[in-house]
Amino acid sequence: MRCLRLKKQKEITGLHRSGKRVYAPSLTVIYVPSDRLKMAVCVGKKHGKSVQRNRIKRLLRAAFSRYVPYLSPCCVLLIPHVSETYTFAAFHRDIGKILGREKLIDHSA
């Protein structure tokens, strides 16, 4: 999981500038094709205190990791939307919907 982390400031600003944005009810995904699979989550202070922010990050990582074995290589940034409640089921469903629509899932694998 750690090798998939997207860490560099340059890469993240690059994603914001040239990445493709895809929207779902619970979150926004920004991605760009790459030679390796990398991901990051972005949870701002508007989502609440640190306990709640940590929980959102865990839910996003857990939901994303379900699709890791099937993904073609790219850089991905996950940004949740502000809401009353955050559930694993909603994140899991929306991430699957987006990745399927954008044809990033390699069904042959």
Place this chain on the structure above:
RNA sequence: CGAGCGGACUGCGCGGUCGCGGCGUGACGUAUGCGCACGAUGAGGAAAGUCCGGGCAUCGCAGGGCAGGACGCCUGAUAACGUCAGGUGGGGGCGACCCCAAGGAAAGUGCAACAGAAAUAGACCGCCUGUCUCCGCACUCGUGCGAAGGCAAGUAAGGAUGGAAAGGCGAGGUAAGAGCUCACCGACGGGACGGUAACGCCCCGUGCCAUGUAAACCCCGUCCGAUGCAAGUUUGGGACUUUUUCAUAUAGGGUUGCCCGCCCGAGAAAGUCCGUGAAUAACGCUUGAGCCCGUCGGUGACGGCGGGAGUAGAUAAAUGACCGCGCUCGACAGAACCCGGCUUAUAGGUCCGCUCGUAUU
């Protein structure tokens, strides 16, 4: 039973599958960095706010002065504290109990609006005495009484204010009054006794030198060098070119905010090449004034001795998903160098001690 006060503790539990962080082991794989397998382990009472105090680190270390800051009843505890313990004084509550930045206003300066006669100091009204002028009444006819006004002296009883009005209240006293005198209370001064002390209590004396504010400046006493793990240490990172800033001592830079004193000869920027990367890697980084139990000393905070258990250490940052069971249906909330406190948030539950009221015995 109802209402309440104080103290201590707890902070969902159990089982499975997949996954995450660092750690250990490996007759494993790759070729030194990781992967794989197995094993044990992995957030709090506040981890929070950053309000105090330390450890630790670097700079200064020949220090000195000024400025600045903090604290402030007493005694003790402690590495230290603005914390804690025990007491003193004051305030609140019927009570259990709770609260208090609680030195100095007779070292000096400032401020006290409005109201009020007057605000830190006095005489506006008033009261009273003497005298003069004028008026009225009475009669024994120049005296008495009454009223008004002027002048002089006395006084601080009373005067709608105000947070505060020159000790309070009562009695005597007086022309009217006044600690002028007296009793009680208060204040101040002195002494004896008790207490380590803050202070308490008793006796004697003084008619009483006099408001509040120091979380206004200030004075007195005690303490404080500065910066903070983004501190700091080590490795890699070197080569070439260009530009620029001053200087051989009245400059420039460093040293604590400033001054004295002390130290130093180089420093800065841009571009190109090598390089995965420099917002990097490793160290600092977790055993510490720590925790639990017993015992001894102490009213207690705490200390001495003996025994025991003891792996969070990340770096865009680790605890999640799904399923089953139980119950009271789960609050506030996430370590980031480490400790001691304070403050604030907190569903529900447990235990101990105590007070008041009602009823019964």
Place this chain on the structure above:
RNA sequence: GCGCCGUUAGCUCAAUUGGAUAGAGCGUUGGUCUACGGAACCAAAGGCUAGGGAUUCGAGUUCCUUACGGCGCA
């Protein structure tokens, strides 16, 4: 992680050494003017000075504490 500021009317800002009724501009509402509107003029409303406590006779101002917002440090 560390250090430092701010919060006053719907908005932007004042308020002297603590002194009484917290002020100004814009906006809002009503009126005058106009055939109607704008502009102009006149008037009014609107504030628990971020919350709580303390000091003081008296607090927007001083002190403590909490909340929110903002800035700086590689």
